[in-house]
Amino acid sequence: MTRIRLALGLVAIAALAMGVASPAQAQATGKLKIGLMLPYTGTYAALGNAITNGFKQYIAESGGKLGGREIEYVVVDDESDPAKATENVDKLVKRDHVDVLVGTVHSGVALAMAKVARETNTLMIDPNAGADELTGPLCAPNFFRTSFTNWQPAYAMGEYAGKKHKSAVTLTWKYAAGQQSADGFKEAFEKAGGKVVKELTLPFPNVEFQPFLTEIASIKPEAVYVFFAGGGAAKFVKDYAAAGLKNSIPLYGPGFLTDGTLEAMGDAGQGLVTALHYADGLDNPKDKAFRAGYLKSYQAQPDVYAVQGYDAAQLLGAGLAVVKGDAGRKDDLIKALEAAKIESPRGPFSLSRAHNPVQDFYLRKADGRDNKVVETVVKGLADPARGCKM
């Protein structure tokens, strides 16, 4: 008996000396598999590409590794289609066995993704989708966001517009992001003494705006607030100007309206005032280095989506550094992610107890191809995380 034990002990010591890994160690030495689930087609295609570019830029700056591990990508085009989301994420988790899920842009797709992530206890980092629930009633230890809640930029914009105007009409795509954005705007706008007199919606990703523009012209509110992004945003702003409304009724929105879309809008976009957690012309060295690196790698200017992708990789890197690349040490990894302080191009941010950035919001004004920073409208804005029990 003792001899057998001694023999086993010797084998174990020999194995250690030879560097033979235990299963847990083996996990920390192979490539780290990242499932990138993002839109690469449809109205949000440019957003998915910018997030991917930003993510890969940080990995490249880190020598192709996070926490000492090389990276392998499994990439899925989710088409911003909630109907295909569960099948897409199932493939990444159950067939490809990714270590981490990174995605996505569309709130409806992200909700389906997070459901599978929760059920399988897979770490998920959300580099855009703002669905309030994900860091509200559905908050979870394995879910982290490097972007915003739909409430955040909407609330910041509402606070600003509420100081200038008494009435507003909102117009959005009818899905989680649009509705929550309109709600956040209304909350702040009405707190400041204004009144949202009409809430208009159209199905995502429709761009038949004409009947809504006619209705807005007949209501004559003092201001209009819209949530649109990507290709749809460019079309809306052009239609708003062509309808003759640009010079009579000020148009506001979260900065998604004008981020990455100004070139396509041409003159119609010039002068638009929006609120967002990123802007062009921020005076910080991290942003300057990030922008120079992005321009060199992609021959393009980065936008908010590129920043959020970059920060998703930064956050993951900060966590993996603590667990030395062993993504299997889930509890330690989550603690490290929770404690991370991110030096973002947007300015530094930390995460709330619900795992959402607590961050400054800037007022920006469209000038040429830039959303130039005008001022900080709300400092250190935290989402109220209503319903989060963590």
Ligand code: PHB
């Ligand atoms: C969302 O669906 O949450 C969403 C999409 C595009 C944006 C912002 C939010 O630009």
